[in-house]
Every structure is written in structure tokens, then in C-alpha cells.
Amino acid sequence: MPKTLPMVDISAPICCAPVSAAPLDDDTALEIALRLKALADPVRIKLVSILLADSGDGICTCDLATAVGLTEATTSHHLGQLRKAGMVTPDRRGMNVYYRARPDSLEALRNVLSVTTGCC
Amino acid sequence: MPKTLPMVDISAPICCAPVSAAPLDDDTALEIALRLKALADPVRIKLVSILLADSGDGICTCDLATAVGLTEATTSHHLGQLRKAGMVTPDRRGMNVYYRARPDSLEALRNVLSVTTGCC
């Protein structure tokens, strides 16, 4: 990958015409690809599923680390990627940081992938 | 990534409970992640959008290469990744290979990402 990908902020839910509407321009393709990349890892999709299934006030990094069987450093890295992509939000309470899923962001991404309808 | 990802066939549309239903087991997380990884590239998502928008009998590698502005070798590599993920199908006619999108596979992946409903 000689060409370094541009750095863009993808923390907001994506909002654009669906991929099937017309050939994507480069900027939109990048926006979509970066968000997909955030989810395209077994650990991260698992983290998202854990957080989506949680109905409480969030789960702390340490508990998530044991849930996925990785060190806290690595788990924090994955959570950081998900946060940058707007898929989770951190919430510091005392010594711990509790994460929650952001279903709206996931849903927005889903809509863009739609073969029929868009999001806006 | 010290741990090499297992090699699994992902050419069929995915079929499993949605990520929000419950924490994913490792196998399912891998299945989903590999398919997402196939799409998580600006060039590939663009290729998919081009093929989805095409209402004809497919588009050949050479035309796709010029559409994304890359060499045919690189384009062929990306198409191969998409084919392995079941997102496109090749169709050889004479000297050319024409690719078409597989909306069913994309739709299946969308369903798995659903926050509410699954695919099966």
C-alpha cells in the first residue's frame, strides 16, 4: 500500500447515498472503507456484539479484555479504533472507563451498504 | 498480528444471527470480519458500487482497471478478493472476464450487521 490513506474524521455516523445508487466518488469510498475497516477484525466485531448485547451502563476495558482474551493494552487499542469510527463511546466513572455501543452509527453504515435504499 | 487468521471459505452469503443478538463466538466473528475485510478498502468498495450500478452483462477487468485508475494486475487482485468473499462473480466470455455484483451476498452481510433483525 504505497499510497498512504488520507486522515479523515469518521467519528460521526456516515450519511450518503447507498453504494448501489451510482459509482462512488473517491472521497465517499474512503469514508465508507474506513468505517468498514474499523469493524473488519474478529476482535472488534466481537467487542461490538458484546457491547450491543449489553443493556446496562457499559462495560469497562478490563472486563472487555477478559471477554476477548487479550491484554488490556491490545483491547484498549481496538476500542480506540472503534471509538474513532464512532461505533462506541467511552464513559469514565471513577477509575474505570465504561464503553457503550452506538447503534445509530452501525445502522447508518448498514444503510449505505443497502442495495436498494439510502439513508438520506 | 502474531496469530495468523485461519483460512476459511467465505464465498457463500453469510447466514447467522445478528451481531446485536448476543456476544459472537469466535468462529462467527471471524466469518463476519473476513467478509467485512473484503469490502474495507476504498478501491474494492468502489468496484462493488460500479458493479452494482451496472445493469448490463458485467464489466471486464480492463474497463474496471481504468475506472479505478490502477493497473490491471492490482485490479485483478482486488477482484479476486471480492470473488473469494462472494461479492462478485466472474464470467469468461472470449478473451475477457466480465464481473458482476452479487447483491444477495451484500444483503446477507447487511442483515448480520442489523441491530434488530437477523437473516435466519
Next chain:
DNA sequence: CTACCTTTTCGACATATGTCAAGTCTCAGG
């Protein structure tokens, strides 16, 4: 302030990935 716990950041390492050039394969037309 000190001691301790949790999280993030940093440095290092091995593996994976995107890209191209060059070589190889496949096929249509003489």
C-alpha cells in the same frame, strides 16, 4: 504525599496488505 489500581500510550516485533513489474496462462483468429 504515598501507595495502588485502571487505562492509555509507546516501542518493538511479526504478520498482513496494497501496489506494481514481469512472467505465465488462456483463448480467438489466421
Next chain:
DNA sequence: CCTGAGACTTGACATATGTCGAAAAGGTAG
């Protein structure tokens, strides 16, 4: 059977990424 055009494969290379241990940052309690 050749030959040439197009597509695919291979090799090489630079960059990106996942993982960990160690160190730093943030926060609590004594």
C-alpha cells in the same frame, strides 16, 4: 500450429496492522 491480446499469477517492496510488555497518565483511598 502460431501468434498476439487480454487476464491472471508471482515476486518484490513499502506501508499498515495486531499484539505484547513496559512505561506513563489518570484517578482513588489512606
